[in-house]
Every structure is written in C-alpha cells, then in structure tokens.
Amino acid sequence: MKRLALIALLGLALPAFADRMPLPANTPASFKAECASCHLAYPPALLAAKDWQRTMAGLKDHFGTDATVDAKTGQEIAAFLERNAGNPDKLGSAGEPPRITQTARFIRKHREVSAKTWSDPRVKSAANCEACHRNAANGSFSEREITLPSGLK
C-alpha cells in the first residue's frame, strides 16, 4: 500500500519534473558567457545530442550571426550540451538548422498560443522564452509560472 502511494506520488510529480529544467550545478561558466548573452541559456534537454552537435558545428552562421568561440571553449560547451541533451524520441525532429522551436514537443506545448501573442513586440521571437515564462532563466517552464505580456491572452 505504501509502495502504491509512493508510485502515485511519483506519477504526480513527473509532469512537474518535465517543466523543471534547471541548469546542472556543473554547467561550465563558458556556456553562460557564450550562449546566454543574446538569448536565454536554453536547457540542454530541449534538443537532442545530434542537434546540439550540428548547432555547435554551425556557429559561424548561427541564425545570421557569427557566434564562433575558440576551440577549447567550443569543445567544453559541446560536451556539456551532449551530456545533458534531451531524448530525441520525445522531442521529435528539430529541422535543419536545428531549432528548439521546430521540435514536435515545443510545437505541441505551444499550440494554444495565438498568432497575436507570437507577433507582439514584447515577445518578438519564439526564442524569447522569458517574455511569458517569467522564471525561464531558472529553468522553470511550469504552466503556473506563465504570465503573458499585459493585454494578451
């Protein structure tokens, strides 16, 4: 009985876990310095390892920007991303070049977001998690912590 209760509790906790993606304690400082200046420090679990490899191999033209880093830093960041990457079966294909926002998981999770919300200047881009997920910088994407910019629903 006790065990059953424990399993039930675990079941309840799981969906919450899926929305909590804090950066691991051993995240290299270079990841934040190099990857979190122009955009959020995206949780590595949001892309599959092979998609992170492609992303790191294409930093010279990273969505229109030259985001190259020195070789040592690049290896450190790539190893970190691949070590903590997400499950490709759950994420789905990220397209080419890989985009977190093209994964089936992202699209499914955001299907209720209106076109008006996406095009709002305060949101600007699907890359801007923090526009609605106010605690995204701490790796929290839970539904309870979503606050759309004022006037949007």
Place this chain on the structure above:
Amino acid sequence: MRTLATLSMLLISITAYAETPQQIRQIYASEAAAQQAGFSPSAKRGETLFRQRFALNDKMPACTSCHTDSPLNAGQHAVTGKAVKPLAVAANAERFADPAKVEKWFGRNCKEVVGRACTPAEKADFVAYMSEVR
C-alpha cells in the same frame, strides 16, 4: 632599469586586471595614440558612432537597434527579444569592467553592425561616451 621593469610590470598588470572604464579607455587610447599622434578620446565622437546608421544588417542597422536611443535605458535584442542591460556606466556599473569581455563584444558587434573591426580610436571614444553619459 629597475624603474623600467616596475613600469612594465605595472603596465602588464593594468592590461590583465583593468577594472574600471577609465583604465579600459586608457588601453584603447594608448593603442590609438600609437597610430595617430596626439589622439585624445572624445565622448562626442563616441556618441556619433553610437547613433550612426550603418544599415548593413536589416535587423541591426545601428547600435541603437538593440541598445535604444539612450544608453541609459535597458534594451532588447533585435532578433531574440532578450532584455539587454543599459550600456551606460551611470545606469549599469558592471559595464566596461572586464577588458576581455569589452573586446569580445566590440569584436562581435562591430563586425555585425559596422561591417568591420572598430579601430582603437573608435573604441576609446565609445568607452568615453558610455562612461560620461548621464
């Protein structure tokens, strides 16, 4: 000779550990003076550079595209929408405190917005403006 050694040590330590916008401005000003005798940083020229529309990049035609018309304001990345803290030292004491970081962002942003590397003189002027603007 000993004075020279001390002086070189001091210079090395300033380059490695510069911590204030004044020191960073001085590094660029010295580089500029080596190329152009009598160079002196100008906040006014720095402001002109900040406001200049280069229009090489659709999304980021000028510094102001992300940093707004006033360096005292917080900005927003023109592509990703991420919040950008103010550039002006008066509004953000963390700016121009780490020479490697300053050099990295001049490197990236000059290439992307200006379309070439910025000169030491331009960097000295820019740092002067950002240190002085109120």
